[in-house]
Amino acid sequence: EKGGYEHFMLKEIHEQPKAIRDTLAGRIKEGIVDLSQEISLTAEELNGIDRIHFVACGTAYHAGLIGKAVVERLARIPVEVDVASEYRYRNPIITPSTLVVVVSQSGETADTLAALREAQKAGAKVLGITNVVGSSVAREADEVLMTWAGPEIAVASTKAYTSQLIAIYLFGLYLARIRGTRSEAQLKEATEELLRLPEKVDNALSDADTIKQFAEQIKNHDNLFFIGRGLDHAVVMEGSLKLKEISYIHSEAYAAGELKHGTLALIEEGIPVIALATQQDIFDKMVSNIIEVKARGAHVLGLAQDGDTELTKSVDEVFTIPQTLPLFTPVVAVIPLQLLAYYTSVARGLNVDKPRNLAKSVTVE
Numbered sequence: 001e002k003g004g005y006e007h008f009m010l011k012e013i014h015e016q017p018k019a020i021r022d023t024l025a026g027r028i029k030e031g032i033v034d035l036s037q038e039i040s041l042t043a044e045e046l047n048g049i050d051r052i053h054f055v056a057c058g059t060a061y062h063a064g065l066i067g068k069a070v071v072e073r074l075a076r077i078p079v080e081v082d083v084a085s086e087y088r089y090r091n092p093i094i095t096p097s098t099l100v101v102v103v104s105q106s107g108e109t110a111d112t113l114a115a116l117r118e119a120q121k122a123g124a125k126v127l128g129i130t131n132v133v134g135s136s137v138a139r140e141a142d143e144v145l146m147t148w149a150g151p152e153i154a155v156a157s158t159k160a161y162t163s164q165l166i167a168i169y170l171f172g173l174y175l176a177r178i179r180g181t182r183s184e185a186q187l188k189e190a191t192e193e194l195l196r197l198p199e200k201v202d203n204a205l206s207d208a209d210t211i212k213q214f215a216e217q218i219k220n221h222d223n224l225f226f227i228g229r230g231l232d233h234a235v236v237m238e239g240s241l242k243l244k245e246i247s248y249i250h251s252e253a254y255a256a257g258e259l260k261h262g263t264l265a266l267i268e269e270g271i272p273v274i275a276l277a278t279q280q281d282i283f284d285k286m287v288s289n290i291i292e293v294k295a296r297g298a299h300v301l302g303l304a305q306d307g308d309t310e311l312t313k314s315v316d317e318v319f320t321i322p323q324t325l326p327l328f329t330p331v332v333a334v335i336p337l338q339l340l341a342y343y344t345s346v347a348r349g350l351n352v353d354k355p356r357n358l359a360k361s362v363t364v365e
């Protein structure tokens with residue numbers, strides 16, 4: 001049942017190219033994203049949306065953080081992102097022209113469902129992004145966009161996350177087309193690149209040795225840091241959660257520019273820092289942050305794009321990921337972080353698929 005893999009998590013990590021392909025299937029027609037078969041909101045309704053709220057928990061919340069960047073950049077609609085347990089109690093400003101997007105692999109997470117119901121009560125339409133046909137989210141949301149990752153057994157979510165990102169890209173590109181915020185040429189270019197992601201993920205999966213070695217180096221540490229800027233910040237939040245969840249090593253994910261506002265005090269000789277630098281527009285800023293932690297003795301694993309010559313000079317170890325459009329880098333950049341969590345958990349002899357204290361589906365508040 002584990003298809004020759006030692007754990008479900010590793011199997012599911014390796015299923016990502018397929019999960020992405022399946023989530024894209026049937027949604028691109030003649031090089032253009034078309035969701036009109038699945039989303040019944042009319043062009044008028046889609047044009048009338050004046051704010052979007054992404055609401056979710058855990059890894060799905062991290063997908064929502066990427067959703068904010070995607071929708072704001074592609075469709076120029078203001079977006080807020082909340083963890084569902086906060087959203088449901090904070091009396092958020094929801095109007096009939098708000099679209100609330102709930103993201104949930106299981107479709108049964110209690111807080112996410114409560115947020116969905118709150119939003120509907122306030123008169124908003126809810127779009128559910130879920131992986132389970134017939135789940136509560138799939139049944140109760142006004143609109144549904146399925147992810148086709150297939151069953152995810154390991155408690156640590158991997159293929160569900162990348163599939164959620166794909167659903168979000170599809171939705172962002174669809175919105176941009178309907179609202180006319182992007183030219184046809186730009187939409188085509190992005191859509192072509194989406195179709196190349198399965199191969200790029202495959203490529204990122206093929207080189208696990210650097211990550212295995214780094215897992216050996218961090219396995220006896222009590223603390224470490226992840227840093228990144230922009231989309232990379234959201235991705236390292238996911239990497240940090242994954243590592244905590246299955247290796248029980250404490251880590252924090254920081255927006256690299258925030259280090260000097262407190263956290264830099266924790267950087268001492270030998271502390272591992274994982275630095276993600278895929279965003280070209282803020283690349284130099286990221287390199288300066290890496291130099292700052294290196295100067296305080298950090299041992300840095302840099303994650304850069306193929307062809308990088310700059311970052312390589314300033315870090316101790318480097319893992320490169322295939323190049324893609326800036327908005328799409330999270331899909332490939334998360335791969336080494338998932339592998340790092342996995343191999344560290346294995347190196348520590350832990351129960352990878354069923355970490356202590358956690359359940360796969362959180363159906364109580």
Ligand code: M6R
Pocket residue numbers: 057058059060103104105106107108109112155156157158241242245360361362
């Ligand atoms: O089923 P959901 O997507 O609603 O679950 C949300 C979280 O409980 C889930 O992503 C959790 O954070 C994972 N165990 C993280 O790997």
